[in-house]
Amino acid sequence: MAYATEKLDEEKVFKDPVHRYVHVRDRVIWDLIGTKEFQRLRRIKQLGTTFLTFHGAEHSRFNHSLGVYEIVRRIIDDVFAGRPEWNDDDRLLTLCAALLHDLGHGPFSHSFEKVFDFDHEDFTRKIIEGETEVNQVLTKVSADFPKQVAEVIAKTSEKKLVISLISSQIDADRMDYLQRDAYYTGVSYGHFDMERILRVMRPREDQAVIKQSGMHAVEDYIMSRYQMYWQVYFHPVSRSAEVILSKILHRAKDLFAQNFAFKHEPLHFYSFFHEKVTLEDYLKLDEAIMFYYFQIWQEEADPILSDLCKRFVNRNLFKYAEFDPAKEYKKLAKLTNLFEKAGIDPEYYLVVDSSSDLPYDFYRPGEEEERLPIHLLMKNGELKEFSRESEIVDAISGKRRTDHKLYYPADLILDDDASEMNKQIRKLLDIEN
Template identity: 45%
Template sequence: MLVFVKKLQIKQISFFTIENKFVIFKGGDIFMSHPSKIDKVFRDIVHNFIYVENQIILDLINSKEIQRLRRIKQLGTSYLTYSCAEHSRFNHSLGTYEVMRRLLATLESNGYVVFKEEEKMLCLCAALLHDIGHGPFSHAIEKVTEKRHENWTREIIEGDTSVNRILRDIDENFPKYVADIISKMYPNKLIVSLITSQLDVDRIDYLLRDSIISGVPYGLFDLERLLRVLVIHNGEVVVKERGLHNVEQFVLARYYMYWQVYFHPVTRSAEIILRKIFQRAKKLYQEGWLKDCFLPKSVESLLKGDLTLEDYLQLDEVMLLYCFKEWAKCNDIILSDLCDRFLNRRLFKYKKCGNNFVKNPMMWMKLQDAFKEAYKKRNEEFFDFYFAIDTPSDVPYDFYKPSEKEEQFAINVLKNNSLVELSRESKVINALTGTEMVEHRVYFADDKIDLNDSNLKEILDEIER
């Protein structure tokens, strides 16, 4: 006996539930059948349980492209600063999916049924897959590939991959819809805002997860309460007036996490060494000096600059760390030393630059000249690989950036049935709005130069003023 629980239309596609199976008819023919209701649970340190209730989601989780994220750390090199920060992009992807699932359920239970079944599936798939394009050591590797992870995400979702085949089982255009949501090109801006905005499921999960697992309290906020005060008004997710303090807590959590964790000077030192490793390896490869070193095909493609999707999906932190172990034994004194530094946490020292120093262009020139001369006494090439200026910056909250072509998704508060932009309602957030927080730091290998050099000592004494 066939029991039809639901029938929905997305173009010429019909979704049915028949005897607990999620069945899709197209032109009268069944072309895909999955159990619609399953009961799979993942234990999670942030959300306690992550509930997977649809076979399609479970198939995506089990795909090799998602499983690859187990071998990519969520916080890149932060484990060298916070020893517990060993969690993976896989953990965060599942957590983002769970926040989306709970948000949709909360909105629906509160009477805000704004999504059709196929739109819910789009939201859940986009949440799960939003970080699938990240490479090993995350943002540091983008400096080498010269290609953002968002671009790799689209290629993975729309390319010849397991993920693409699973999504095409729903509809031929389903991969494009998911990729469009993640890249903010999907026409339904409400759905886009759930994935990418200043109050989205991605940020909600990573702030809590990174804070809890790193062992720092800076990113904590009341998730249960935050979800309960979110409502739909005129086609956008907004905050109830009584939830003002909850969203303040969320924005401040992001501010603290960026400066205490993500931009931590030790983490940035490790990232700089990573970039210097690839800078040196690329130079040696181009000059033919890496041919006797361990060099997997995907890493060779990375150094050549012709990385294919297949090569990119082979890259993970296990492979790169093994490369570093092998390169630490090579004959090049710079590459071997940089690899040993990264593997054994012999990081660069740093000095934070004071405001007076930063505002004086002549001092920057004097600084670089002093280091260049000091390094030259040891080795002509040392300056290029043992010196860096780092300028981390962040805008904690903003509703508009003049440098961007279009307005950002503001966080709006529902007050007396009218919308008020968050910074106009909160004095706390107003103080942070549009303010770019910047630090200037100088990194160097103190064992490769003579710190008693008169010129260098003079500039180092002035740098913090």
């Protein structure tokens, strides 16, 4: 039997709190799950610093990756199978891309990426096409199979329908993380009728479309996504933790550039500081290692690095104030000056953080980013862009919501110092004495 079509003697299942069970019958999928690169995802949290706000949010990218795979498996095996628009030869490719789509995420993914200026998707490709256990498994399917999988994840493949199942405005990735993140954070916002959406999803040449009868389930999904972003993903307390995390990494990087003598050498960070990151070094760094450094850096001689690490480890986070950078730039300049005079480094202790989200949009000619819209399949076979039929979605379509906050260490400002300088700082930040 060819490896690509080989089945396990008995179906394997993972008990899952969101989908009840994740079913694996394909040998290739089972072998991929067992690779060390995929197992590494157990040590990467799905929601980064959000566990400091919602204490249940300890789930991993391993959980999520299995969930995305399971949703895609249900779509292609239970809904698309046998339909003329679906090519069953793409089945294994789609399942592998779904399973491995987040393979390159690093610890505290987005903060980490911003500080060291790289993209996790580049590392996803390197893991899939490099000298790894994942690559060995995929190469057993065919010599060019790793490249095919990487191209689907990178959205450069010619197989647009396959891409849309994993990356579009209604895809398996979003459907899993909304429900999974809602479950683990304990909120009600992210729940929607996924089973209904899957039942009315249909394959077309370029993308999966939704039967008109499923319009209201998709409206619910889009509004769930909107609420999750503003109530969970952009929660100001989580963002405060992320600000501190970013500043820790910036401080360690700056100290290294200044030849600072660390008591505990940051061995795992050397290639990142030198901006010559190898795949081997990247795969060695997970959140357990990161926390180890945050613990020991509390003892460093540098007061800023030590303080920031103590704040993160012990959850002594920055407070925040609403801030409009377009109108309040003079206020920020005054605060920066006052912080400097007070001996509080504004580079690390006065931070403007912005959150922005576009809940749904469709392609408009002349825009840099092409956003593939959700299409409804009408009873007469015609396709219509979703917001043209839904008044609810039309109301938010193309409307980007942005929020700005100014983060600062309240404990350093609200101490017993009754000096005029501290009074000015408190007044500018609208803090009651």
